[in-house]
Amino acid sequence: MNAIPKPSAILEARALSRQYIVRRGMFSPYASVRALEGVSFSLEAGKTLAVVGESGSGKSTLGRLVTMIETPSSGALIINGKDVVEADPATRERLRREIQIVFQNPYGSLNPRQTIGMALEEPLLVNTDMSARDREAAARAMMARVGLRPEFYGRYPHMFSGGQRQRIAIARALMLNPKLLVLDEPVSALDVSIRAQVLNLLKDLQEEFGLAYLFISHDLSVVKHISDDIMVIYLGHAVEIGSREAIFTNPQHPYTRALLAATPVADPGHKKERIILSGELPSPFEPPSGCPFHPRCAQAVAQCKVDAPVLEQKSGRSVACWVV
Amino acid sequence: MALLEIRNLSVTFRTRGGLFKAVDGVDIVVEPNEVLAIVGESGSGKSVAMLAVMGLLPWTADVTADAMLFDGQDLQTLKPAERRKIIGKDMSMIFQEPMSSLNPCFTVGFQIGEALKTHLGMDKAQRKVRTLELLDQVGITDPERRLAAFPHQLSGGMSQRVMIAMALSCRPKLLIADEPSTALDVTIQAQILDLLVSLKRETGMALVLITHDMGVVAETAERVIVQYAGRQVEQSATIPLFADPHHPYTHGLLAALPERATSSRLPTIPGMVPGQFNRPAGCLFAPRCAHASAICHTTPPPKAGAAMGEALCWTPLVNGMPVGKGAAA
Ligand SMILES: Nc1ncnc2c1ncn2[C@@H]1O[C@H](COP(=O)(O)OP(=O)(O)OP(=O)(O)O)[C@@H](O)[C@H]1O
């Protein structure tokens, strides 16, 4: 791959891969899990790329690579035009600050012994030389911005409901004015009306600061609402990438179609045809030959078992499928 | 006879800032073989109410209720040892935070096996068979290998399914599922919900589903309770609730769904849920309500009749419009 990144691309991923070496038991041999396999995309300022896919398909792994919490096993990650693997430590530190993450699990990411105020001020304490007073003012302003009551400032995480904690996590990620926010299931723990507020808030912040979002979500009604582009991944492989329009009005990959069909509709009278996926979720220890989706695909042909399809431009999006 | 009958449940936390009533006079009745959904604002006491039923709240919580019956037994007078025999066996719960409910020091296989040993007295071989069966049921591939996995080696969705397998291990009569599918992608979610619904059909298990996913509610639940700020503000069968919500909060909730949105900004309910220090004198929703009148700000509203979804409101809505005080009486 030698595509020249677009000048406005904040993030460019080229054939990103990540493997984990795991041992399945005390005396069993080591095995590798291919959590992410050759994923490429680019993300521009002010845009939202949604990442959707099966549990265990590598979405959080991608999030950890992009935020430089983990290093890719292979492939390149280019942030603001700089290759993070080749960058010197000082540059890497600076790049790291520009990309923040809101974790899937807000319980694990908040320190139980830190008050909300301390949690929000910590990034400022570590990364800036702001005075204590300015830090507190910034923390309180951010709390108001994300809809947290002022009296929460001195409280500890265990005193909050799930939804309140998620807003704290979002507020904390925003403290350093990042350019790109990786949002790992950011609204799935939120109630509907707060979710609407957070989605509106994310839209406002995006417009205000030109933030780019890598939005990991399994909730397609939210993805449909917030994203510009969508990447569907399956067992570590990107199987379809396209605009929101293309994916929702005319999904091509059989997995994308199954995903859309399985999304519950908030209308009890609604009768829909479900595409029931046959077969089992494949084991990441022994990924299927050929197309990773073929064992569950109703449209699979002989070639699918043998050759792995690569992403190709078809019907106005990229799709990796022999059949469509 | 109802499987679970909770009357006038209140939970008050002793906090540094004083007393905080997280659950305020809630009634929850669950029939055998029923799917009840509890929805509502974050922090409205859905989890706390269910943790109170399970007896799992910290010592800072004071729990009171007029009645708290499960399967004919009075949970309030039961000795702790007897209560522990029910909890995790006949009544089990899938917790909201799967990661922190799994013990990081033990393998998945060991943790599921523990429940089987404690409650059912299964021997090692039986435990292994049942554990594998459970992991397979919840769609975990390669269950034999996952037995040896530690929680940190699993993805979010996988730990959630392990939690579900644990909750189902003793074939409970009542399963309380607190956000069971937040970390699951939709195809697995559909599979898990199908599993829960088929268990209900086959074993008569009742299900209390706490969720923010109105799609899941629409497709799974028979009845819905709507909570706001610790109170129960509406309850009705699922179809009429979606068609014509009577409480203004329920109305706002459904309007905020992205799938019902007509513009890029979603309609939201202005303001915030009242906190510990600004509880309104009248209706708790009045400060955020588009239809609030003078009485709403001064006097707590009565419960409307069943035809009005028992809406806790002076002027319940019909087709989105308030129908006047007469209807509430
Ligand atoms: N630290 C690790 N060690 C070993 N395997 C890991 C590790 N982290 C992730 N994996 C494996 O890598 C794969 C991808 O995991 P990842 O957490 O990225 O999935 P995900 O798409 O975020 O799933 P979910 O929707 O359930 O959160 C899974 O098979 C997972 O078990």
Ligand SMILES: Nc1ncnc2c1ncn2[C@@H]1O[C@H](COP(=O)(O)OP(=O)(O)OP(=O)(O)O)[C@@H](O)[C@H]1O
């Ligand atoms: N240990 C505690 N001490 C003090 N207050 C608490 C404690 N646990 C919960 N609360 C408060 O009780 C209220 C109800 O919390 P609960 O977790 O039941 O909300 P919820 O309806 O389940 O919300 P969510 O949908 O976000 O999970 C919240 O305001 C919360 O801050």
Ligand SMILES: [Mg+2]
């Ligand atoms: Mg994940």
Ligand SMILES: [Mg+2]
């Ligand atoms: Mg809760």
